[in-house]
Every structure is written in C-alpha cells, then in structure tokens.
Amino acid sequence: MELNQELENEERKKRIKREIVSWVKTLAVVLVIVVAIRAFLFTNYIVYGSSMMPTIQDRERVIINKIGYDVGSPKRFDMIVFHATETTDYIKRIIGLPGDTIEFRDDTLYVNGEMIEETYLSEIKTNFRTRPYTDDFTLEWLTGEQTVPDNHIFVLGDNRPNSIDSRHIGFIPFDKIVGKADIAYWPIKDLRLLK
Known part of the structure; x- marks a missing residue:
C-alpha cells in the first residue's frame, strides 16, 4: 500500500x-x-510638447508602426516619428513627398500648384483669427530647392505657429523615419486612430 x-x-x-x-x-x-x-x-512614444496640437496633446502616448514603410511608401498627411537629432525624435505630419513643390499662400496649402484642403486643421483655423495659422512661404524661399528631393519628405506640425519642423530643419531623409503614428492610446479615455 x-x-x-x-x-x-x-x-x-x-x-x-x-x-x-x-x-x-x-x-x-x-x-x-x-x-x-x-x-x-x-x-510606443510619449509625445512631449504642443507641436502636434490639436491632433495630439502634450504627454499623450502613441503607437508607432515601424514596418509600414518597409512594405509601402509614405503618404501625404501621414503622421510620422523621425530622428531629428542623435538624441531627439519628433512627430510631425508629411506635407511634401519627393518631387513635390510646396507653397502656402493666404493660409492655404498648394502642392504642385494645386490647392489642398487640410481638413484636420479646419476647426483650429476657424478659432485662430489673430493672424494666418500658417505663414506664407514657398519651398524655394525656405530651402533653396524648387521641389522635395528624392528619398526625402517635407513635414509640418499641426500647431503651425508653435512647431519646429521642415520650415526650420529642412527636408527629412527617408532613412530617418522611425514609423507612422497609428494610434493614440493614453490617456485611455482618448483612445483613437490617428488621421
């Protein structure tokens, strides 16, 4: 037993x-x-600063898709994270693709001479009356280039009056792109797909 x-x-x-x-x-x-x-x-990234407001708020957390551009190409108005310096990454919106001419005139975006509506800024522009939301410029005036070079993009923050972007730091090489911002997930009450 x-x-x-x-x-x-x-x-x-x-x-x-x-x-x-x-x-x-x-x-x-x-x-x-x-x-x-x-x-x-x-x-995931924590966004610091106000350069993407009102789309992304200071200290919001976002998920970055790191492989999307390995199988596809950047698209106009994608929000991306890129290496701005050796130690700093920025999140901005793609405005110009290789070969594009870019101009802002009377607070309106023109790409290759065609007016392009920035629907994601409609509400903020309506409430912003003290001056143009985006100051006038041409790509040539800012950079000396008539078009966005091959394998580069031109980016702007959604908070145009308070953003360090391609108007200041120039074109962004494709190989500096970390990935596309797809989802804002924190705070959880603000969970949403980014557009």
Whole structure:
C-alpha cells in the first residue's frame, strides 16, 4: 500500500514538473514574440510638447508602426516619428513627398500648384483669427530647392505657429523615419486612430 502511495506521489510530482516546464516554455515564447514585435514591428512614444496640437496633446502616448514603410511608401498627411537629432525624435505630419513643390499662400496649402484642403486643421483655423495659422512661404524661399528631393519628405506640425519642423530643419531623409503614428492610446479615455 505504501509503495502504491509513493508511486502515485512520484507520478503527481512528475506531472506538476511537466506542467511547470510547459508553462515556462509558453511564457518564454510569448516573451520572445512580444520583444520581437516591440523591436521590429511596433513601438510606443510619449509625445512631449504642443507641436502636434490639436491632433495630439502634450504627454499623450502613441503607437508607432515601424514596418509600414518597409512594405509601402509614405503618404501625404501621414503622421510620422523621425530622428531629428542623435538624441531627439519628433512627430510631425508629411506635407511634401519627393518631387513635390510646396507653397502656402493666404493660409492655404498648394502642392504642385494645386490647392489642398487640410481638413484636420479646419476647426483650429476657424478659432485662430489673430493672424494666418500658417505663414506664407514657398519651398524655394525656405530651402533653396524648387521641389522635395528624392528619398526625402517635407513635414509640418499641426500647431503651425508653435512647431519646429521642415520650415526650420529642412527636408527629412527617408532613412530617418522611425514609423507612422497609428494610434493614440493614453490617456485611455482618448483612445483613437490617428488621421
């Protein structure tokens, strides 16, 4: 009888040990997947400052899609994160793509001579009456270039009066782009897709 009890105890210990090993393996695989996703596919950023207001508020957290431009190309009005300096990343909106001419005249965007409506700024521009929301400029006047160079983009912050962007730092090379801002997720009450 005692021998049977010992055998049952041994068998139970082996089952528990196998179960623990199975859970450890599963957790290890999940951890590797999470690390891989974070390192290669998506990452999160905390936005500091007001340069993207009203679209993104100071200290909001956003998820960045790091692989989107590996399989596709940047699109006009995408919000992107890029390496502005060795230690600083910025989030801005793409306004000009390679080959584009860019001009702002009477607070209106013209791309390649065609008027383009910036619907994401409609509300703020209506409430902003002290001066033009975006001061007049041409790409050539700002940069000396008539068009956005190959493999570069021209970016602006949505808070035009208070944004350091391509008007100040010039064109952004494609290889400096970290990824596209897809989702604002914190504070949780403001969870939304970014447009």
